[in-house]
Amino acid sequence: MVRAILDTGTYATVHVLVTAANRGNQDVAEVLHEAGILLTPERARALKVQALTELLEALYTWKPSEMMRRKGGSGQTPAAMYDTVRGFVEEFRDSVK
Helix, strand or coil, rough: CCCCCCCCCHHHHHHHHHHHHHHHCHHHHHHHHHHHCCCHHHHHHHHHHHHHHHHHHHHHCCHHHHHHHHCCCCCCCCHHHHHHHHHHHHHHHHHHH
């Protein structure tokens, strides 16, 4: 597992929440969960659904003929259409990064 660098905004938020939880004798995990800081399986699933929904919305804006034109013409094979859709998904992923 690769350890990601924690950005200063997230660090500050976590620090404030943990400090407040400790001062108020609250459960730290519950405070972080209520603040949406923890990535629970349910939240991970919701993020996947959100990402796929955004991908589909972006895909709906393209017409198949436009996708194939970008590939180099119409009358392409199913494999070429697959490569075109895969390329679209990769471009979308890169634009979100």
